[in-house]
Each structure stands twice: as structure tokens, then as C-alpha cells.
Amino acid sequence: MTSRVGVIGGGQLARMMIPPAVALGVELRVLAEAENSSAALAATAVGDYRDAETVLAFAADVDVVTFDHEHVPQAVLAALVAAGIPVHPGPAALAVAQDKTLMRERLRAIGAPVPDFARIADAAELGAFLAAHGSVAVVKTPRGGYDGKGVRVVRDASDVDDWFASAGEDGLLVEEFVPFRRELAQLVARRPSGQLAAWPLVETVQRDGVCAEVFAPAPRAGRLVAEAGALAERIATELDVTGVLAVELFETDDGRLLVNELAMRPHNTGHWTIDGAVTSQFEQHLRAVLDLPLGDPSPLAPVSVMVNVLGGPEGELMPDRYPAAMADHPEAKLHSYGKESRPGRKVGHVTVVGDELDDVVARARAAAGFFQG
Secondary structure, three states: OEEEEEEEEEEEHHOOOOHHHHHHOOEEEEEEOOOOOOOHEEEEOOOOOOHHHHHHHOOOOOOOOEEOOOOOOOHHHHHHOOOOOOOOHHHHHHHHHHHHHHHHHHHHHHHOOOEEEEEEEEEEHHHHHHOOOOEEEEEEEEOOOOOOOOOEOOOOOOOOOHHHHOOOOHHHEEEOOOOEEEEEEEEEOOOOOOOEEEOOOOOOEOOOEEEEEEOOOOOOOOOOHHHHHHHHHHHHHHOOOOEEEEEEEEEEEOOOOOEEEOOOOOOOHHOOOOOHHHOHHHHHHHHHHHOOOOOOOOOOOOOEEEEEOOOOOOOOHHHHHHHHHHHOOOOOOOEEEOOOOOOEEEEEEEEEEEEEEEHHHHHHHHHHHHOOO
């Protein structure tokens, strides 16, 4: 009997689940936000993921529900569980991904290394935190922020007065400003029966708060490889995560690892696995949420580099420039998200694999350059 996986959210992550679903013989159904969503090829319904009735109708005949994003309200998740529909990852795990302050609290409770932080309700509390942390800190909105949105470096207690005005009872999250050498990411998959599989630790390059490039494996990582892998597996187990978990990390100036963010779904830092690993993060996510044996996460080449295509000329679609890019870089793998371009928007990515980092980076950047401006 064919397994049916329902994905809530019609973005590029749902879109990239389509090829492995076909290969695995899985029927993929998508609840998209709009008719022209990135995952329109698999969209079987269009509706509001915040409406319990809409979501329950969508999920009525699927075997498991999973997600393209973490924004589905807890009340809707509870309604799915009450209806007997398996949800992976489950509501308790997703609650941690939905609220950055709760994330910090849960990570601290399980002994995971995190920046010093506090929940703050007003400028006076922010001022006290600044005074205790060198007069500079990072303030985040607990919910809804991504790709650099909802994050502000502050040096004065009045710098987020506009956020306090609309923060509500959750307040804001303030964290110490962390001097770091670079950003890393560790992806791991976990199935409900407890099996785990981790990909190599990767280095990420951020521009304006958005992931721009990923180098797999992370160069010069040494002992951090084992530390990051063990940390991600512990977080996945302690938080009872099912599916793919991305743990975004700081490597501090003194060589420590600190957890920056968590994502409980396939993640931008794992897109390289489509072309660079035995089992991609998208195939692995489907295996995991269906509680099937996990695939081999080993890399296929010594080096893989993924470069995001961040927009381009207004209204122009990425495939319009495929022929020229293909002619110059036949070794590059080009991935379009089916989105209309606008500056800064993620509309696709390019992956190149090879033997030597500098060479692979140069070729990936050159191929991606065909789609920039």
C-alpha cells in the first residue's frame, strides 16, 4: 500500500521533497498557501494552515503530517493529534522551534551550550542586561523571525522600544553578543523508533542575515566534528524530534561551540545533500517521518559547495538563464524554486562537488553568478 505524506506549507522545502517521494513510491500531498506556490506540482489543497478545520480536512486521508515550516499554531497541531493523525515532528518539539525564548530555556535545561540570555519585558530590563554584558547585546522577537528578520544588535535600552510596544506577554529575547570565528551547521535525522543519522558538519556563510554559501564538510573542523555530531544527536533525542533537525552553531573565538538556532525540518544548510550525499536531507526526512530505516548520509565527494541564488532582476525567473550557465558549467547542478525573482529572495541554489575546496567554491560561485543581477 502506498504511503501518503501530507506536507503543510508549499514552499521550496516541500518542492524538494517531490523527487525523493517519487523514487520511494510515496504519495506526497501539500497544503499550500497559494495556487502559485513553489510546491504547486504536489499541491492537493490550498488553504490557511492556521485554520484547524482546513488542516484537518487536508490531513483526513494521509498517513503522517509533516511541515515545510514551523509556524502551524499549537492549537491546530493539538487538533491533528486529537484526531489520531501522526504528526512529525510532534507539537512539543515544534513548540521549541516556534519560540526562541523557549528554545533557549529547553536547551539550557538539557545542558546544551547556548549564549547567555534573558526574557525581557521592558527597556529597564534590557538596560540591566546591557550593563552586565559589555553594553552590547542581540535582541530577538521570540516568534516569526527568520533570515535575519526579527533580530537586532542593540547598544542602548531604547533601541527596541518599537518592539516592546507590540511584544505582548511573551516579551523579547535578549542574548549576549557572541564574538565568533564562523558559523557552522549540523544536520541530523531521527525516526520515531530512535534511529539517528548525521551528515558531515558544514560551514555556512551568512550575508545580511541570510545563508549565502555552504561548504561541506566544514574545513579545519578537527575535534568540532565529533562535538557537533554528538550535540545534535543529544538535542534530537532530548527534544523528541522526528525528521530532520538542523542545529545552527557559532564557533566562538576561543574555540567553543554555542547553539544559535534550531530548525525541525529540512534546512537551507542541507541543500548540498541533494547532489553531494548518498541520501539527501529530503529523502531522509520522508524516511524518518514514515519510520522507515534511514539512508546513508555519507558524502559522495571530498567537497560539496552550495551557493544560494538570492534574487535577481525583478520578475525574471531563474530558468531563463539556465542555458548559459549550463554551457559554461556543465558540472554544476542548478535548482530552481519556481519563484519569481526579486532582490534578496531565495529563488534557487547551485551545487558543485569536487576534490579541492578553493576550486569547487570558485566554480559554484561562477555558476551562481549567471543568476545574480
